[in-house]
Amino acid sequence: MPASKETKASPTMAEADIAIVRIAPETSFKNKAYEALKEAILKMDIYATPEPVMLDERALSERLGVSRTPIREAIAMLEQDGFVKTVPRRGIVVVRRTKTEIVDMIRAWAALESMAARLITTTARKKDITALRDFFKDFGADRRPEDHIEEYSKANIAFHQALISLSENQVLVDMTNDILLHVRGYRQLTIGRKDRTATSLPEHLGIIEALEARDTELAEKRARDHTLGLAAYVEAHGQELFT
Amino acid sequence: MPASKETKASPTMAEADIAIVRIAPETSFKNKAYEALKEAILKMDIYATPEPVMLDERALSERLGVSRTPIREAIAMLEQDGFVKTVPRRGIVVVRRTKTEIVDMIRAWAALESMAARLITTTARKKDITALRDFFKDFGADRRPEDHIEEYSKANIAFHQALISLSENQVLVDMTNDILLHVRGYRQLTIGRKDRTATSLPEHLGIIEALEARDTELAEKRARDHTLGLAAYVEAHGQELFT
DNA sequence: GTCAGGTTTTTGGCATGCCAAATACCAGAA
């Protein structure tokens, strides 16, 4: 089926004049396949079934309408990311993380975020720090986080990502996002957030206050302890779901 | 020339009896190519020439004696690692890091290592911590590090890796090793180590002492500050070598 | 000598097809 020979995106842009940016690199099938597969993997609930989730090159090839070559390259990339593992003559399996791995990842996340907090106290602009409060402006004593879990959870992630971005250290940003992608989906994490929403909001505000006060050590400590708290929760309550 | 059809590793193990482990998965050409290219890239001095270093699929294919397919898959993997970047109809270029990126990476390293130190104070065994001193047993007032840069530099890397391993957090270990691979080769780093050898040894010993004393906060601080010191050095002294 | 215009070469992107290792299946013996 892979053979859509219809000269994709014919350069018939005719008399299109200026403002041509570069037309559009039209990302390769390899990259399209990579994005598509990655999204699919993140969307599925890996931990829902006991049996390992398998992928099939040929099936994916047909589904995506391209040959196996770009699919294989995309798989190789996903394997580098740690999302899948291809076993020689057996198949491609979507990697399932153990509780220990998730806890380790959350601790690494804590390390990166506390460093971000440290850096922020010395370089970020006051207004950008204060703007972090906006993520929680819809929550308070009258509208408690625990009553709007889903919404609060989104604000939560957005807050952490915005916080780390303020460090202006792209390496910290990228590494943390990687971790979040792997950690997301682990059921116990969501439950953990739910159980911890009560203390979560105050802790977040505490971090922001320390940042505003340019108190490097305190900001670092609060950021670290907040996320280590989540790690401790998962370690204590999250039972192994299908080793 | 990719076509060595000589049935590799013929299963003529004849009357070999027990103790058969699994013969040998004989890693794929894709993985062999990946390892070979990775090593080659790490070995070359990327920052030595002004012109970007380019790789050619076909040339590599001949050099390694395999077809382009596994080579391309290996390249895709290396691109995920951030070692190369393939530009559509231009070629594959070995990525060169800017000073800013190197500094950012070192700071991330500091974050991960200080977290490792923190964890070590609560879980590692006394003897394992003390064993860290062995990396520097050949150095002292009579045999100063600055007089044996090369050797001390190796001990230095080994120490940091051993330290992080003691955290028993594989994520920290893997992430740090990744960073070290990228940072290694940046000339200013070596120079930085040379200029800093005098203070380096005492700082290392200080970290070990804090770990032995199970002083979590102090160990974390010393580990962090030690590596942040290197980052500051590179930021201050490492000029941009070929942007 | 310079430069426009056209031709050849180079380079990554893909589609195909075949191979061998594993596995799934199936029939026949006990």
Add this chain to the structure above:
DNA sequence: TTCTGGTATTTGGCATGCCAAAAACCTGAC
């Protein structure tokens, strides 16, 4: 029914070959 071979099928690994976009060359006019 159960177990043993043996065969068909499935699955990832690779080698090839062709395509189109770019870049490198070449050539002839001015």
